Amino acid sequence: MNSGQFWLKSVLMGAVVAGLPLLLVGCGSSNTISDATWPEHPGPKVVVSFAPLYCFATNVAGEDAVVKNVMTSKGPHDFDPTEADVKLVTKADLFFVVGLGLDEQKADKMKKGSGNSKLKVIELGEKLSKDCLEEGRCNHDEHHEGEHDHGIDPHVWLGPDHAIMLVNIIRGELKAADPAHAAGYESRAAAYVTKLNALKTYGLDKLKDKEDRRLVTFHDSLAYFAKGYKIRVKEVLTKTPGQEPDAKEMKKLIDVCTKKDAPVRLIATEPQYSTSTAGEALRKELVAKGVKDAELVEFDTLETVRPEDLKPDWYERKMRENLDKLAEKMK
Ligand SMILES: [Zn+2]
Numbered sequence: 001m002n003s004g005q006f007w008l009k010s011v012l013m014g015a016v017v018a019g020l021p022l023l024l025v026g027c028g029s030s031n032t033i034s035d036a037t038w039p040e041h042p043g044p045k046v047v048v049s050f051a052p053l054y055c056f057a058t059n060v061a062g063e064d065a066v067v068k069n070v071m072t073s074k075g076p077h078d079f080d081p082t083e084a085d086v087k088l089v090t091k092a093d094l095f096f097v098v099g100l101g102l103d104e105q106k107a108d109k110m111k112k113g114s115g116n117s118k119l120k121v122i123e124l125g126e127k128l129s130k131d132c133l134e135e136g137r138c139n140h141d142e143h144h145e146g147e148h149d150h151g152i153d154p155h156v157w158l159g160p161d162h163a164i165m166l167v168n169i170i171r172g173e174l175k176a177a178d179p180a181h182a183a184g185y186e187s188r189a190a191a192y193v194t195k196l197n198a199l200k201t202y203g204l205d206k207l208k209d210k211e212d213r214r215l216v217t218f219h220d221s222l223a224y225f226a227k228g229y230k231i232r233v234k235e236v237l238t239k240t241p242g243q244e245p246d247a248k249e250m251k252k253l254i255d256v257c258t259k260k261d262a263p264v265r266l267i268a269t270e271p272q273y274s275t276s277t278a279g280e281a282l283r284k285e286l287v288a289k290g291v292k293d294a295e296l297v298e299f300d301t302l303e304t305v306r307p308e309d310l311k312p313d314w315y316e317r318k319m320r321e322n323l324d325k326l327a328e329k330m331k
Pocket residue numbers: 077155219221241301303
């Protein structure tokens with residue numbers, strides 16, 4: 001390279017660096033959005049962090065706002081935004097996340113990288129009244145420090161009543177962002193809440209005759225689901241999702257599950273962590289120690305989605321599948 005070419009290259013590189021705040025955000029995740037462009041549309045441009053929020057927001061938005069989802073194959077515990085993800089928020093107006101230590105840091109990172117200072121990041125979980133929140137013990141975000149109470153379970157979308165609360169918060173935010181279409185947001189939110197109430201009724205009915213409602217969950221994620229459907233979460237298999245229990249933790253699990261008066265026979269697995277062998281290892285131990293009918297039951301916490309599956313009714317369909325599987329295995 002001669003000095004002229006070198007000069008040109010330096011100038012171009014400088015322009016790229018100066019003009020692209022995107023470079024502030026590291027990549028390295030395979031989870032990319034194929035389409036970071038927005039259609040020509042007059043209403044609010046809404047981004048959501050992951051799939052359940054997409055369903056909630058898109059059902060309320062209807063034709064009045066455009067909703068785009070960020071995380072697909074990697075959920076909020078594992079996701080790291082790529083440049084394409086950051087590009088998506090450069091033109092967005094609202095960004096719905098759960099918060100509570102789960103995904104707000106990723107959203108803040110994307111906002112910073114995008115240079116879109118007008119973007120309003122809404123932490124839905126933070127807007128729930130404190131007495132609606134349940135304790136949790138999961139390490140949700142290893143980069144997260146201080147700010148929030150680490151003892152709160154952020155998996156609010158899995159609770160039947162909490163899902164409705166989140167939809168109502170989204171409705172309020174969309175109305176505030178786009179008051180001209182307030183009536184539309186109002187009526188679509190009401191129609192969707194009716195569907196979510198029907199889903200709850202379906203689940204309660206499916207599980208109503210179950211006498212043994214004890215369960216070991218895969219990661220600490222079912223506090224709200226358990227509350228809504230009267231399930232008793234006795235222990236958690238993996239403290240950090242995907243990190244297998246050590247010998248001491250396994251011993252504790254076996255002790256809890258083999259209590260004479262209240263054995264636990266159901267162990268949840270998650271499709272997101274299908275390579276984990278901890279559930280099957282525990283099941284075998286339980287069978288050997290007298291819990292003869294110990295079984296695995298798959299429960300999808302809806303933290304990941306195949307992009308082609310993400311439709312407005314995805315949340316209801318997946319939750320019905322969870323309820324069906326649980327009803328089938330529970331006695
Ligand atoms: Zn989780």
